[in-house]
Amino acid sequence: MATDVMAAPGAVTGGKIKSELMQQRVRAARWFLLPMLIALAVVAGWPLLRSIYFSFTDASLNDIGGAEWVGFSNYLRVQVLDSGAVRYRGLLVDPAWWNAVWNTLRFAVVSVSLEAVLGMLVALVLNAEFRGRGIVRAAILIPWAIPTIVSAKMWSWMLNDQFGILNDLGMRLGLLSQKVAWTATADTAMTAVLIVDIWKTTPFMALLILAGLQMVPKDIYEAAEIDGVHPVKQFFRITLPLVRPALMVAIIFRLLDALRIFDLIYVLTPNSAATKTMSVLARENLFDFDKFAYGSAMSTLLFLIIALLTILYIWLGKVRFDGGDR
Amino acid sequence: MASIELRNIRKAFGVVEVIKGVNLEVRKGEFMVFVGPSGCGKSTLLRLISGLEDITSGEMLFDGKVVNALAPSKRGIAMVFQSYALYPHMTVYENMAFGLTLEKGHDKSDIRRRVEKAADMLQIRQYLDRLPKQLSGGQRQRVAIGRAITRDPKVFLFDEPLSNLDAALRVATRIEIAKLHESMDNVTMIYVTHDQVEAMTLADRICVLRDGHIEQVGTPMELYESPNSVFVAGFIGSPKMNFIGGERAQKLDAHTVGIRGEHITITPGEGMWQGTVIHTENLGADSYVYLEMGTEEPVVVRLDGTNSYKSGDVVNITPMADKIHRFDTAGKPIR
Numbered sequence: 211m212a213t214d215v216m217a218a219p220g221a222v223t224g225g226k227i228k229s230e231l232m233q234q235r236v237r238a239a240r241w242f243l244l245p246m247l248i249a250l251a252v253v254a255g256w257p258l259l260r261s262i263y264f265s266f267t268d269a270s271l272n273d274i275g276g277a278e279w280v281g282f283s284n285y286l287r288v289q290v291l292d293s294g295a296v297r298y299r300g301l302l303v304d305p306a307w308w309n310a311v312w313n314t315l316r317f318a319v320v321s322v323s324l325e326a327v328l329g330m331l332v333a334l335v336l337n338a339e340f341r342g343r344g345i346v347r348a349a350i351l352i353p354w355a356i357p358t359i360v361s362a363k364m365w366s367w368m369l370n371d372q373f374g375i376l377n378d379l380g381m382r383l384g385l386l387s388q389k390v391a392w393t394a395t396a397d398t399a400m401t402a403v404l405i406v407d408i409w410k411t412t413p414f415m416a417l418l419i420l421a422g423l424q425m426v427p428k429d430i431y432e433a434a435e436i437d438g439v440h441p442v443k444q445f446f447r448i449t450l451p452l453v454r455p456a457l458m459v460a461i462i463f464r465l466l467d468a469l470r471i472f473d474l475i476y477v478l479t480p481n482s483a484a485t486k487t488m489s490v491l492a493r494e495n496l497f498d499f500d501k502f503a504y505g506s507a508m509s510t511l512l513f514l515i516i517a518l519l520t521i522l523y524i525w526l527g528k529v530r531f532d533g534g535d536r
Numbered sequence: 537m538a539s540i541e542l543r544n545i546r547k548a549f550g551v552v553e554v555i556k557g558v559n560l561e562v563r564k565g566e567f568m569v570f571v572g573p574s575g576c577g578k579s580t581l582l583r584l585i586s587g588l589e590d591i592t593s594g595e596m597l598f599d600g601k602v603v604n605a606l607a608p609s610k611r612g613i614a615m616v617f618q619s620y621a622l623y624p625h626m627t628v629y630e631n632m633a634f635g636l637t638l639e640k641g642h643d644k645s646d647i648r649r650r651v652e653k654a655a656d657m658l659q660i661r662q663y664l665d666r667l668p669k670q671l672s673g674g675q676r677q678r679v680a681i682g683r684a685i686t687r688d689p690k691v692f693l694f695d696e697p698l699s700n701l702d703a704a705l706r707v708a709t710r711i712e713i714a715k716l717h718e719s720m721d722n723v724t725m726i727y728v729t730h731d732q733v734e735a736m737t738l739a740d741r742i743c744v745l746r747d748g749h750i751e752q753v754g755t756p757m758e759l760y761e762s763p764n765s766v767f768v769a770g771f772i773g774s775p776k777m778n779f780i781g782g783e784r785a786q787k788l789d790a791h792t793v794g795i796r797g798e799h800i801t802i803t804p805g806e807g808m809w810q811g812t813v814i815h816t817e818n819l820g821a822d823s824y825v826y827l828e829m830g831t832e833e834p835v836v837v838r839l840d841g842t843n844s845y846k847s848g849d850v851v852n853i854t855p856m857a858d859k860i861h862r863f864d865t866a867g868k869p870i871r
Contacts (some may be wrong), residue, residue, distance in 0.1 A: 429621035432588050437635030437687070438609025447634075451625045 264506035284507040314487040318468035329415025354413040362477035396484040422456025538690040545594035556748035571735040572745035614684035618696040622668040629664040654685040694727040766867035790862035797838035799859035807852025
């Protein structure tokens with residue numbers, strides 16, 4: 211009976227009969243949306259279209275206006291040498307580019323997975339009741355509140371091979387036999403970047419998960435207590451499924467961020483092939499190497515890769531942005 | 537089947553003592569109702585019995601064995617919560633089967649049989665594949681009861697299970713719980729409510745709580761006919777018992793006299809007391825007349841059928857002599 215009553219308003223809006231009030235609301239909603247749509251079109255839509263356009267031209271920084279259409283040759287072109295050998299050129303066969311793609315994906319997957327696990331642990335602790343919880347909740351946000359440039363510079367000093375505190379500590383405690391150039395060595399550069407990124411963004415993850423945890427009703431844990439559900443099972447069978455919607459949304463936010471990581475790497479490990487990501491490489495080509503069109507092609511591919519991964523994630527993960535099934 | 541004994545149970549949250557020394561025995565197979573105003577500690581007492589809260593001092597015994605430190609799941613209890621406390625991401629079937637699937641020694645067909653039996657008892661079999669959010673409040677409460685039945689408990693605990701339901705559904709579910717008690721006569725049931733009607737209609741015995749103490753324990757009729765205090769007298773019965781003090785009480789050798797609305801007759805000629813009608817309520821089967829006669833609250837007279845008294849009418853009333861309750865200054869009965 212109750213469901214019948216609840217279904218009725220939905221049936222009216224879903225059908226053809228729209229009341230005057232409803233039409234009025236739709237009209238008002240459109241007006242409210244307009245400023246945002248215009249702003250987005252100007253600051254996001256237009257630059258995006260320009261980048262895509264430039265990627266099909268021979269534009270250079272000296273003469274952007276005189277760019278001429280060259281089709282797909284920034285991406286892939288066939289070159290027949292005098293000797294008759296066929297060579298492929300362009301972004302799609304550029305090893306520097308694929309190195310950057312690989313770096314970015316590795317960075318994104320490792321950092322986001324570790325942040326999700328650590329963020330969940332932190333969120334569970336912050337969700338428990340203990341004395342001084344408010345202060346701890348505020349304190350844990352500090353790494354996230356510090357501007358990336360500042361924290362990257364701070365960590366680069368801490369990781370410094372000559373004067374860094376981490377090398378000093380490692381030597382004193384006997385963990386290191388010699389000082390390590392964390393950010394300069396190819397083997398450790400990515401690890402250094404990952405450590406700093408995880409340190410910086412775990413609080414953000416924790417906060418989003420904490421919001422999800424607080425939506426879980428307390429009484430079902432009491433029911434589980436009476437059902438004799440072991441705390442570990444409570445987590446995997448009750449908590450995790452219920453915070454999954456919040457967790458999935460948090461992960462997608464972080465994934466988008468991680469895939470276009472730029473500032474941290476630019477400051478911490480400049481010019482290291484071991485950490486160079488798509489964004490860093492694109493900027494380098496756009497402005498440092500004066501390969502504006504080539505850099506635009508990179509930006510376009512970066513956009514496509516992120517879009518593809520996001521769509522895949524939402525589709526495979528069945529992510530819902532309406533707060534899940536609660 | 538289990539008997540439960542509480543020996544000088546106390547519970548404090550920080551410095552606030554909520555249960556102040558409770559001694560009580562709940563017999564095997566009994567339907568015991570804890571009733572009292574909000575904040576009296578009735579829910580806390582139930583949570584102490586369930587093991588969801590730790591006892592500060594005193595002893596709790598199930599069948600003669602101390603269970604103070606025993607985990608809830610090992611006490612052989614099942615609990616129905618006011619808020620249903622269903623797992624929102626599980627279907628009705630999974631909700632009911634969850635506890636059993638985690639226990640060792642139940643094969644799948646055994647679990648299915650038990651869930652379906654409970655579902656049939658409560659007529660929720662057609663909802664087994666649904667999620668809680670797809671059910672109405674009454675259906676959810678039945679699932680919560682079903683989950684408790686599936687556990688096959690020795691003790692059934694209800695924490696205000698009807699207070700989130702609307703009036704009609706409350707009556708229907710109340711009857712179902714009464715039937716459930718009849719069909720599970722080897723299960724001890726403890727039921728918490730603030731509604732004295734639920735207490736009167738369901739209980740074998742009622743335990744009236746007030747401010748962390750037990751006021752009185754007895755069958756519904758014992759509480760109705762011979763309340764142990766002014767508080768119990770006022771709490772049990774609807775409409776509320778009328779209390780009359782001052783000179784009228786002194787004439788009857790009491791500090792306060794209590795008389796129920798149904799034990800007062802309106803006497804056209806002479807009466808013991810006189811009052812002015814200020815309001816009448818006609819309910820069809822019976823009706824209430826509210827009289828102003830200088831007492832703290834107006835005196836209510838319950839009459840069979842309808843009546844035609846109007847505001848301002850002056851009437852004479854006489855209480856039935858053998859139904860008068862006399863209380864001393866401490867609120868204790870004079871017998």
